Amino acid sequence: MRRGFLESTTMGFARAITRVMLSERTARQRGLLQSLDPRVRVVGLFALLLAATVSRRLSVIAAVLAVAIALAVFSRVSLFGLAKRVWLVVLAFTGVIALPAIFVTPGHPVAHLGNATITEQGLRAAALLVLRVETAVTFSTLLVLCTPWSHVLKALRALGLPREAISMLAMTYRYVFLLVETATQMLDSRRSRTVGVLPPAEQRRMAARTAGVLLSKSLATGNDVYLAMQSRGFQGEVQVLSTFSLTLWDYIALLLFLLAASVAMWMGR
Amino acid sequence: MHIPDGYLSPSTCAVLYAGAAAGWYSALKRLQRMLLARVIPLISVFAAFSFVIMMFNLPLPGGTTGHALGVAIAAIVLGPSGAILALSLAIAIQALFFGDGGISTLGANCFNMAIVGSLAAYGVYRMIAARAALASKRRVVAAAVAGYLAVSASALLAAIEFGIQPMLFHDASGTPLYAPYRLSVAIPAMMIGHLTFAGLAEAAISAGVLAYLQVADPVLLRGTSGCEASCESIELQPASHALRQLWIAIAALMLLTPLGILAAGTAWGEWAPAQLAHAAAQAPSATSPAQAAPAGLQRLANLWTAPFPAYAPGFVKSRSFGYLLSAMFGIGVLLCFSLSAQYLLRRRRRKGTPV
Numbered sequence: 001m002r003r004g005f006l007e008s009t010t011m012g013f014a015r016a017i018t019r020v021m022l023s024e025r026t027a028r029q030r031g032l033l034q035s036l037d038p039r040v041r042v043v044g045l046f047a048l049l050l051a052a053t054v055s056r057r058l059s060v061i062a063a064v065l066a067v068a069i070a071l072a073v074f075s076r077v078s079l080f081g082l083a084k085r086v087w088l089v090v091l092a093f094t095g096v097i098a099l100p101a102i103f104v105t106p107g108h109p110v111a112h113l114g115n116a117t118i119t120e121q122g123l124r125a126a127a128l129l130v131l132r133v134e135t136a137v138t139f140s141t142l143l144v145l146c147t148p149w150s151h152v153l154k155a156l157r158a159l160g161l162p163r164e165a166i167s168m169l170a171m172t173y174r175y176v177f178l179l180v181e182t183a184t185q186m187l188d189s190r191r192s193r194t195v196g197v198l199p200p201a202e203q204r205r206m207a208a209r210t211a212g213v214l215l216s217k218s219l220a221t222g223n224d225v226y227l228a229m230q231s232r233g234f235q236g237e238v239q240v241l242s243t244f245s246l247t248l249w250d251y252i253a254l255l256l257f258l259l260a261a262s263v264a265m266w267m268g269r
Numbered sequence: 270m271h272i273p274d275g276y277l278s279p280s281t282c283a284v285l286y287a288g289a290a291a292g293w294y295s296a297l298k299r300l301q302r303m304l305l306a307r308v309i310p311l312i313s314v315f316a317a318f319s320f321v322i323m324m325f326n327l328p329l330p331g332g333t334t335g336h337a338l339g340v341a342i343a344a345i346v347l348g349p350s351g352a353i354l355a356l357s358l359a360i361a362i363q364a365l366f367f368g369d370g371g372i373s374t375l376g377a378n379c380f381n382m383a384i385v386g387s388l389a390a391y392g393v394y395r396m397i398a399a400r401a402a403l404a405s406k407r408r409v410v411a412a413a414v415a416g417y418l419a420v421s422a423s424a425l426l427a428a429i430e431f432g433i434q435p436m437l438f439h440d441a442s443g444t445p446l447y448a449p450y451r452l453s454v455a456i457p458a459m460m461i462g463h464l465t466f467a468g469l470a471e472a473a474i475s476a477g478v479l480a481y482l483q484v485a486d487p488v489l490l491r492g493t494s495g496c497e498a499s500c501e502s503i504e505l506q507p508a509s510h511a512l513r514q515l516w517i518a519i520a521a522l523m524l525l526t527p528l529g530i531l532a533a534g535t536a537w538g539e540w541a542p543a544q545l546a547h548a549a550a551q552a553p554s555a556t557s558p559a560q561a562a563p564a565g566l567q568r569l570a571n572l573w574t575a576p577f578p579a580y581a582p583g584f585v586k587s588r589s590f591g592y593l594l595s596a597m598f599g600i601g602v603l604l605c606f607s608l609s610a611q612y613l614l615r616r617r618r619r620k621g622t623p624v
Contacts, residue, residue, distance in 0.1 A: 090273075
């Protein structure tokens with residue numbers, strides 16, 4: 001059955017909240033990545049992601065993907081969940097994009113499919129794209145899954161992001177949930193008063209009205225927050241607590257991450 | 270339109286991070302003129318709103334659905350600087366905490382959607398809405414067109430970024446290392462979807478929200494209305510800044526002109542007689558191909574010789590520098606023409622004014 005604006009949007013909200021709750025739960029488990037200092041985690045995973053992006057050899061990218069899978073296993077991240085959430089989704093999306101490249105990339109012909117010619121260069125280009133995207137998205141998902149958002153923010157602050165930006169990211173993240181909840185309540189209350197299927201034009205009008213009301217509510221909330229900040233004596237100076245300290249294990253892990261990334265970049269050049 | 274990790278080369282990502290950083294810095298500097306305590310919650314809550322809007326699944330004509338960006342609404346309510354920061358925050362939250370869009374491509378996504386999208390939406394809205402009344406239908410149309418064109422501009426930019434990958438990054442055998450399609454494929458492939466579904470979704474939500482605000486909360490539209498009442502604006506927008514932005518955009522376009530060197534062959538329909546004859550001879554055709562250029566074309570071809578043939582003055586050795594010089598010369602000629610026309614029109618108007 002085709003879902004209307006109300007159903008599909010509330011389902012999208014529910015999916016997003018479920019994903020975040022799953023991430024927060026995975027991030028608080030005991031595991032390899034979770035045991036590391038968040039700064040080491042951010043730098044290390046980003047270095048490996050960069051290595052996968054820079055590398056020009058399929059075998060090297062496959063080896064980096066194997067490292068990502070090993071990290072996921074030791075960090076107690078479900079491989080089934082990773083396959084469902086990342087690998088199959090990327091394969092479907094990037095696979096469809098990469099498929100025509102097999103035929104349209106000029107190069108040495110290796111096979112014919114009707115009038116179309118499959119080229120060696122086309123096959124390699126498609127394989128490179130799919131494998132590279134799979135590997136890179138696996139690393140970014142591992143970072144999201146294994147790091148609570150407060151740690152990501154502190155790590156970004158430690159890595160030099162301005163305080164104002166950190167403060168805005170933190171506040172945005174917090175208010176995303178408030179607004180998602182508000183929007184869900186608005187849509188649910190509308191659903192409870194709707195009988196039958198609304199025509200698309202009416203659904204568009206409803207979406208615009210909901211967005212408009214949400215906008216007014218958002219700005220009113222922004223104003224309330226501003227007044228609350230004023231009442232607490234905010235002077236424009238943003239303070240971010242950063243209580244991380246690196247242990248010997250963190251230094252070793254950072255060294256291993258950077259070494260693995262450097263080797264992959266050198267071998268994949 | 271959210272580019273995932275792995276589609277763009279690291280150097281492309283680095284350049285676009287640098288471009289985005291310049292946009293963020295400039296937007297933050299402009300907003301810091303207001304109280305920081307006022308800006309932080311306003312932008313943050315608006316970013317959260319943009320995030321939620323991006324999850325709206327809008328029904329479109331033809332039975333399909335599409336997601337909007339909310340870029341035009343952000344630009345209309347907050348102005349371009351506020352919109353750049355709010356949308357960038359929403360895109361960053363999507364990438365860092367929800368895994369939508371890449372981390373290495375975060376700069377590219379922010380540059381395409383938050384920076385170019387916001388500036389395009391704001392410029393188009395102000396141009397079409399002009400000084401129309403806040404409750405005017407013209408503003409609804411302006412918001413719809415602004416949303417549609419902003420999404421199209423962002424998509425075009427993403428398509429260009431994809432399209433230049435195989436030209437710049439391939440191995441010795443010619444295998445593309447990143448996005449594999451050239452501009453001639455990447456641009457139509459991206460634009461078909463965005464000129465239809467995504468563009469329509471953005472136009473619908475922009476027009477709908479603006480129409481709602483006209484009735485329910487018109488104060489929110491004053492900031493970028495261009496009317497005198499804008500003294501209550503959320504963002505201050507001096508007129509000189511709009512002109513400065515235009516100059517910056519022109520300078521950026523001029524610096525991008527050497528991109529033309531990347532294109533292979535001659536632009537379609539811009540052949541010299543010899544090239545036309547060659548192309549005609551090469552073309553497989555049921556009818557007998559022309560062996561020479563038409564006589565009329567041969568006769569008229571020498572009527573005018575360009576001062577800078579192929580965008581490269583004879584005395585310049587570097588092709589990139591030749592492109593830049595040609596761009597500067599072209600813009601200079603257009604400016605002289607525009608200023609002269611403006612001067613003549615003013616004189617005529619002054620003469621026509623009764624004393």
